[in-house]
Amino acid sequence: MHEIIERALKEKRYPTEPECRKMLEDYNIPVLDYRVAKSEEEAVEAAEELGYPVVMKIVSSKGVHKSDIGGVVLDIKSKDELINSFKKLTSLSSEGVLISPMVRGIELFVGAFQDEQFGGVVAFGTGGKFVEVYKDVSYRITPIDKEEALRMIKETKVYRILSGYRDEKPRDIEKIAELLVNLSRLVEENPEIKEIDLNPTFSLPEGVFVADARFIL
Amino acid sequence: MLEKMFYPEAVAVIGASADPRKLGHVVLKNIVEGGFKGKIYPINPKGGEILGLKVYKSVLEVPDEIDLAVIIVPAKFVPDVMEDLGKKGVKNAVIITGGFREAGNEELEEKVVEIARKYGIRIVGPNCQGINNTHHNFCASWPLITMKGKIAIASQSGTVAAAMAEWSQRDGIGFSTFVSLGNKADVDEVDIINFFSEDENTEVIALYIEGVRDGRKFMEAAKKCKKPIVVLKPGVTERGAKAVQSHTKSMAGRNEVFDAACKQSGVIRAENLEELYDFAKAFAYLKPFKGDRILIVTSSGGSGILAVDVLESNSVKVFEADEEIKSRLKDIVPPHGILDNPIDLTGDATAEMYLEVAKATHDLVDAFLLIFGDPIENAADATAEIVKLGKTVVVAFLGGGDVERREVEKMHSYGIPVFPTPERAAKVLVALRRWSDA
Structure with missing residues (x-):
């Protein structure tokens, strides 16, 4: 069991997004660059380091759907907007905010959960807000190797887009497969995590990056 | 471990009945009439004789070893029966009786399982329709099929x-x-x-x-x-x-x-x-096959299309007949037929044409889908010859009336499965193809 999970369990809370991201990094799962800010000054400094536009989200250990409660502000273009958003978000949660670059790419859904009958399961497909509507998701029981991960990716509709579609350049499918294999290892080694949501995960021309992480224990 | 469950030498039917309307009778009768060669012990506290067999009041009265007990007594008596089986050393039980977990009686089912564990008895059921091993002439079920x-x-x-x-x-x-x-x-x-x-x-x-x-x-x-x-x-x-x-x-x-x-x-x-x-x-x-070259040979254009749609919508590509195939078949396919894939031999098709097509193309394909869409005589014998060419052959037969019935029966007797619609045959091809990838 990873120490982050151990600590969260002991403190009877869910891991915060920065904790989830640290854990993903420990399993070689690439996450989008980010900073955590507790004060306005820290937030401004972080945004300048990352470069505008940025995304700002609340940090919470309650496992909430951040966007459902208005805890996510996208496409912040200036210092003024940033300070306003900081005030708004810190009124929702006192645990600080997470700031990350605003990127545009192919939105993927990457997830995992513990199934009552089969144990660990990883999932991959079309991401974004409407993941439940499109239902373009394929599943595999863990552990999986790279070949199985590739088969899983090829089952989805989004694979066609990832292979190069209209103005979208072909993406490195191998990297996505590696991400899924690493996630499978994380799931196998941490069965205490009931559910993992990495939505969205962005496929950019330079690679694949997790842009949001939520673990339910 | 379950050898004696499915291949018993001696079987007790617990709850055997003389009343032909009762399951306890039907099951015993099917075991007898199915030609079971082992020993049969009907068990019923009333004793007497059923179907010419001596009825024992309890398994404990049976002088010999028993491999399997088939249980058809009301649910509440099953725990006692299981205790008797344990004492008698019977290791396998088929509990046909219902009225357990499915009827809300979880506890009763758990009790039965507990007794079984204690004595090392394996259970099929409860709430089931029994077992039938045709190769052992043992039908502890219904209907009687041998x-x-x-x-x-x-x-x-x-x-x-x-x-x-x-x-x-x-x-x-x-x-x-x-x-x-x-x-x-x-x-x-x-x-x-x-x-x-x-x-x-x-x-x-x-x-x-x-x-x-x-x-x-x-x-x-x-x-x-x-x-x-x-x-x-x-x-x-x-x-x-x-x-x-x-x-x-x-x-x-x-x-x-x-x-x-x-x-x-x-x-x-x-x-x-x-x-x-x-x-x-x-x-x-049939043997699963690799590769994507499925050649469809049909006497019915419509049936061929139905098959193509099923294959394509299940991600199995239907290749277009190339020049090589066309040149090899130009003298076999009737002039008004369609020389592509599907190859449409039209209503003039004969069984010999199917065989000629297969002989001329088998080295270029991975599997054949033969659709007989008319009363085509000798289809079975021609298909048997095609099977000998070594490729997977899936057959659909429809619209062939009495000829169809005769030919299909013959094909099944040859061990060539026939499917009643082009779609079902195509689905079979999809399954055979996928399995070889797994």
């Missing part, structure tokens, strides 16, 4: 298993063993896979299960099994999953997860009862 075949059928629904058995008889292909699993209190899908993967009379395992007890063990058993396993698992919709709960108290689980498990362990998943039967029938006789 035709021997290669398909092992195990089902949580008695009717599903019986329907499969009847279809296999009607087709003249039979089955190896029929197991009605009922509530699956003990013997489950994993035991079935493990046993029938080693059973010399079984070539394919067909399962109807409403839930999986241990997902990982199921996958492990399926991966180890060298024989094809076809599974129909309902409860795909939310409402269906709820119905599963009230039928056998199984956990339907998440459909997409079970689907993934099947893909990862080489299990062929049937979408409906028809497919469960078709795929089992196909895998019992």
Whole structure:
């Protein structure tokens, strides 16, 4: 069991997004660059380091759907907007905010959960807000190797887009497969995590990056 | 371990009845009339004689060893019967009786299982339709079917298993063993896979299960099994999953997860009862194939198109006939026929034309789909010759009246499965193709 999970369990809370991201990094799962800010000054400094536009989200250990409660502000273009958003978000949660670059790419859904009958399961497909509507998701029981991960990716509709579609350049499918294999290892080694949501995960021309992480224990 | 469950030498029928309307009579009668060669001990406290057999008041009175007890007494008496079996040293029981978990009596079922564990007794059921091993002439079930075949059928629904058995008889292909699993209190899908993967009379395992007890063990058993396993698992919709709960108290689980498990362990998943039967029938006789070159030869243009649509919409590409194929076939296909894929021989088609086409092209294709869409005489003998060419051959026969009935019967007697529609035959091709990838 990873120490982050151990600590969260002991403190009877869910891991915060920065904790989830640290854990993903420990399993070689690439996450989008980010900073955590507790004060306005820290937030401004972080945004300048990352470069505008940025995304700002609340940090919470309650496992909430951040966007459902208005805890996510996208496409912040200036210092003024940033300070306003900081005030708004810190009124929702006192645990600080997470700031990350605003990127545009192919939105993927990457997830995992513990199934009552089969144990660990990883999932991959079309991401974004409407993941439940499109239902373009394929599943595999863990552990999986790279070949199985590739088969899983090829089952989805989004694979066609990832292979190069209209103005979208072909993406490195191998990297996505590696991400899924690493996630499978994380799931196998941490069965205490009931559910993992990495939505969205962005496929950019330079690679694949997790842009949001939520673990339910 | 389950050898004596499915191949018993001595069997007790507990709750045997002289009343022909009762299951306790029907089952005993089917064992007798099915030609069982082992010893049969009817058990009933009333004693006497049924069907010319001496009735014992209890298994404890039977002087010899008993391998298997078939139990058809009311649910409340089953625990006592199990105790007797334990004392007698009987190691296998088929509990046909219902009124356990499925009727809300979880405790009674648990009690029975507990007694079984204490004495090391294995249980099929309860709440089931028994077992029938045709190769052992042992029908402890109903209806009485004795035709021997290669398909092992195990089902949580008695009717599903019986329907499969009847279809296999009607087709003249039979089955190896029929197991009605009922509530699956003990013997489950994993035991079935493990046993029938080693059973010399079984070539394919067909399962109807409403839930999986241990997902990982199921996958492990399926991966180890060298024989094809076809599974129909309902409860795909939310409402269906709820119905599963009230039928056998199984956990339907998440459909997409079970689907993934099947893909990862080489299990062929049937979408409906028809497919469960078709795929089992196909895998019992046909070899899976690799490659994407399926040549469709038909006497009916429409039927050919129906097959193409099914193949293509299931990601099996139908290749276009190239110049090589066309030049080899130009003298075989009638002038008004269509020389592409499908090859349409039209209503003028003869069995010889099919054979000529196959002979001329078999080195260029991976599988044939032969559609006989007219009363084509000698189709069976021509198909048998085509099979000898060594490629996978799937046959659909329709619209052929009396000739069709005769030819299909003949093909089945040759061990060539025939499907009644082009779509069903095409689905079989999809399954055969996918299995070779798994």
